[in-house]
Amino acid sequence: MSKWMHRMHVGITMLILILVTLPLVPLFLGAFSLRMPWPQLIPDSWSLRAWTYMFSSSSGTGEAIITSIGIAMIVTLINLILAIPAADALSRYQFKGKRWIEAVLYAPIIIPAFVSVMGMHLTFIRLGLTESVFGVVLAHLSPSLPYMIRALMISFGTLGFEWEEQGRMLGAGRFQRFRWIVLPHILPGIIAGSGLSMLVSLSQYLITFLVGGGQVVTIPILLFPFASGGDPTIAAAYTLVFAGLAAGALWGLDMILNAYYRKRSRAKSI
Known part of the structure; x- marks a missing residue:
């Protein structure tokens, strides 16, 4: 029974990995092709044309990456400050x-995203917050804050007040x-909510486009024109860059959590 369960777990894990990585195969092939007309799955010829364009000085990719990461980090920090007291109150x-x-x-x-975005856009125009990074950051709080609150509510829901009461009695x-x-x-x-917050912020196109007014350029803003029929090869390359940013953010948060628990376990052993 133990061997059968182990094989089943390995089989399920492999199936999940295949389902996750399979959609990336055509993107990877397309990003290194000269052209990839639909519905071909294998390119006719190979080329670095998409990558040469994407990292050229005229494409603005570097600035878009920095802007995307910066906005996502600021949004996550603000979400954390707002979500901790909110989740505490709602859970306990x-x-x-x-x-x-x-x-x-x-x-x-x-609520459908288009409805909330249009109302937000009109409000931000009246307040003079459009076409600015500050306005985009505020706009990204709306779709990302609920995920942060929900993740923290789960943690606060298992905390209770007993440990804090003991700390207070000891003079803390x-x-x-x-x-x-x-x-x-x-x-x-916090780590789970931060990961979700960064992913939601990084993936915002409509909010960034409307509130940013084309002046705040992120990776989705650069990606969409190529993905909507401009150049599928360049779109595939931008998609891989976006996936790398998202994976890098999750990996970084996971490293922080692992480092924290390793430090705690070393402190306990001493």
Whole structure:
């Protein structure tokens, strides 16, 4: 039975890896082809044309990568500051209207994106926030904040108040209780929420296009014209770059979490 279960787990893992990596194969082939007319799966000839263009000084790819990462990091930091007290209140306290507040917070991921974006765009025009990085950052908070709150609510939901009460009885102040009791417990939620927040921010095209007004250029802004029929080869190359940014962000957050737990385990062993 043990060997059968092991083989089943290995088989399921391999199936998941195949399903995840299979869509990347045509993208990889297309990114290194001279041209790849539909519906061909194998290119007629190979070329670095897409990569030469993408990393040329005129393409603006480098600036778009820096802008995309910068906006995603700022959005994630603001989300974290807003989500920690919100998730704490929604998970560990009971108060009137709690369900309505949750419904409002989750509305951006339930209501069709086009509806919320158009209302946001009109409001930002009146406030003079369009065509600026600051406006794009504020706009990215709406679709990404609910994921951060949800991830932290799961962590806060298993915390309770007992450990904090014990810390208070031992003389720990509010900041000390948060630093040594709350923060270590919710760290997995912070990492998970940060990963989701960065992915959602990195992938925003419509919000960035409308609020940024073409002045704030991110990777999706560069990718979309090629993906919509301009040049599938360059679109494939940009898609691989975007996938690399997303994977790099998740890998970095995973490294931070692993380093933290290794440090904790070394401290406990001492």
